Amino acid sequence: MTHGRGQRERALAPAVQRRILMWSFARRLPAHVVNGLAVTLGLLVVQVSCALASGAAAAQIAMTGAIYASLPHLADRPGRAGRRVLAGGLLGCAAGAVVLALRSHPVALGISIGLVAFAVMLAMAWGKKAGPIAFAAVLAIVFSMAVPPSHSAVATTGWCLAGVLVYAAWAVVSTRVLERRYRVLAVASAIRASADLLRARATLLAEGSPWAWVREEAALADRLDAARDLVFPTRDTPGTHRDKTLVLAVMELRDVLLASALDLDRLGDDAFAVEVRARLAGALRAIAGALDAAHDALRTGVAPAEPPPVAIDADLAVDPDDPRRRLLPALVNRVRHLADDVASIHRVLRGGPDDAALSFAPAELARFVADDRWPLATLREDLDPDSPVLRHAVRVGLALSTAYFLARALPWATHPYWIVLTVAVVLRGTLDQTIARRNQRVVGTAIGCALSLLVAGLLPPAASRLLFPLAAGTAHAFVQVRYVLTASAGTVMALLQAHLVTPGVPFAAGERLADTVTGALLAWAFSYVLPSWERRRLPVAIARAHEDLRAYARLALSTSTGVDIDQRIARQRAYEALEAVSAALQRSAVEPRRVRPPARAVLGFVDEAQRLMAHLSSVRLLLVRRRTQLEGAEARAAIADARAA
Secondary structure, three states: OHHHHHHHHHHHHHHHHHHHHHHHHHHOOOHHHHHHHHHHHHHHHHHHHHHHHHOHHHHHHHHHHHHHHHOOOOOOOHHHHHHHHHHHHHHHHHHHHHHHHHOOOHHHHHHHHHHHHHHHHHHHHHOHHHHHHHHHHHHHHHHHHOOOOOOOHHHHHHHHHHHHHHHHHHHHHHHHHHHHHHHHHHHHHHHHHHHHHHHHHHHHHHHOOOHHHHHHHHHHHHHHHHHHHHHOOOOOOHHHHHHHHHHHHHHHHHHHHHHHOOOHHHOOOOHHHHHHHHHHHHHHHHHHHHHHHHHHHHHHOOOOOOOOOOOOOOOOOOOOOOHHHOHHHHHHHHHHHHHHHHHHHHHHHOOOOOOHHHOOOHHHHHHHOOOOOOOHHHHHHOOOOOOHHHHHHHHHHHHHHHHHHHHHHOOOOOOOHHHHHHHHHHOOOOHHHHHHHHHHHHHHHHHHHHHHHHHHHHOOHHHHHHHHHHHHHHHHHOOOOOHHHHHHHHHHHHHHHHHHHOOOOOOOHHHHHHHHHHHHHHHHHHOOOOOOOHHHHHHHHHHHHHHHHHHHHHHHOOOOOOOHHHHHHHHHHHHHHHHHHHHHHHHHHHOOHHHOOOHHHHHHHHHHHHHHHHHHHHHHHHHHHOHHHHOOHHHHHHHHHHHHO
16 A cells, blocks of 8 residues: 555656646746736636627627726736726727727828827826826727728727726736735835846946946836835735835835945045955845845745855955045945845845834825826826927827828828837837837837748637737737837737738738838837927926935934934935936937937936935934934934034
8 A cells, every 4th residue: 555655646746846846937927927917818808708798700809998908907906907907998999989980081080090199198197107098099099990891880899898898807806816926026026126226336336337327226216116006005914014024125225225335436546446346346246146035035935045144344454544444344334234134134034023113004104105196287287388298299199190191192001000000109208218119119020920920821710819819918018028029929919900800811911011110210200299308307307306305305314203204205205306317318318419418417416416315314324223322412413413504
């Protein structure tokens, strides 16, 4: 019997191992891939349910409504995901209904395309959260133009609405199931972005180029925003308390890293200074490696090992009369504080006690969360002729109408909506984003055309129908991560849609590629229509940075109890203001030379502002860590004098 049991266990072992490997692989999937898989499954649910209800043709139309709704379906909280999915789907159906009603009147349709695009692009006044919802209407314009004239406009709109409603229900359910995983992945992503920022600082010490640092700072800001929005509004349970502690620790870590850069300019340029900078860079990379381990541990659920000790002063000799002798302990202490903070992140991941100073009431943490309201006052502010939002809305409206009329005039225009789609996805709010999209769109379309021809030759029609939601989910997953993949999958999806809506029509890969090149060039040309050059925005961004820095300075030097949350929020706003200036400067690098802002002066401003932030953060951390030693009248008077200065 024992021998038989052993044989059964050996027979089961490979299956168990495969399951373990699959589970381990699934836990390593990033949030955008998990979200893309959820979208793919949701589209399949719509396709199968509508096909069972009324056949494959109706299901394919319902899928278009589901795709409109899927655009705002991101890693989010269930309630907010449901509202945004429904808004995007309904707005898409409304835009599609306008196109279907006017499809027999080409001139009116071309004008209406521009007006609808202008109206929905005004929604960008509410920020990035409005982007997917607004684009759902633009995509609906394109998809509705692809509907054959024989299809009833009322029936098509009805099945689109059905697809929206089924998908909205799926979005709420799937987001509730994945909510915990989204939170974990958002926190892990913020930790990884912190590691990348540490490496960028190490590179800055070695090479002196600030652009990697600016880029990674912007990436960390985005990751922190996503993590705060997902984690801070949750009920306090052991799991969510750990996640909140980790997010607050990452926010604190950025402050300590900024403070660690102080006084480095006082080292000089001799051999000793070069050696100190090299050791500092090595220490930062080692601490970044420990953060990478924390990131992996959080994603996989395996507790991390104790990070190795980090030191920079071993065997580092300095002359007793050298004034830098007093500077070295400060540099060593700052690195030690960074290492200690990362070690505390590891302790939390191993289930150890967290820092009581990082505990806030839910109402206090809610102040960090992005506002989910859509006030009309925000829209009214952007109706100014100089507003970048208004200028972009006019630009998009004119570009899409022009694309439609141009497509109808081209000799190969059997699918005029493809040029409209290309212009819509390539034309961005800034020139640098438009150029990046232009290049990636053309390359991705070429890859997608080749894949479509391969699909046409190898797969039967039934398999092509299943490939459609997979292509849509892939396009959705990588739109903000690797747009070449999105363009490739979107091309496969568009060619499949045209083929499935009108069976028997061959894949028009050559026309698709020609339309993409034409649309990309047209979008690039329209970037120069009512341009919003960065030099127009910089004065406002710099003024806001001054204001937010003053607010942080007032609060950073406060010793009053109960101001910690106000200090952190003021610090967050100051970071965001400086990041807006840095991002504007980075975007301006591809603009015409005659309109570029003075890069050296603006970089100097950002550098000095970050030094000020570092000093303020150092003082704030000192006041927190040595609060009990600063209770005397002399200390209070010194702090008051500093605050007044």
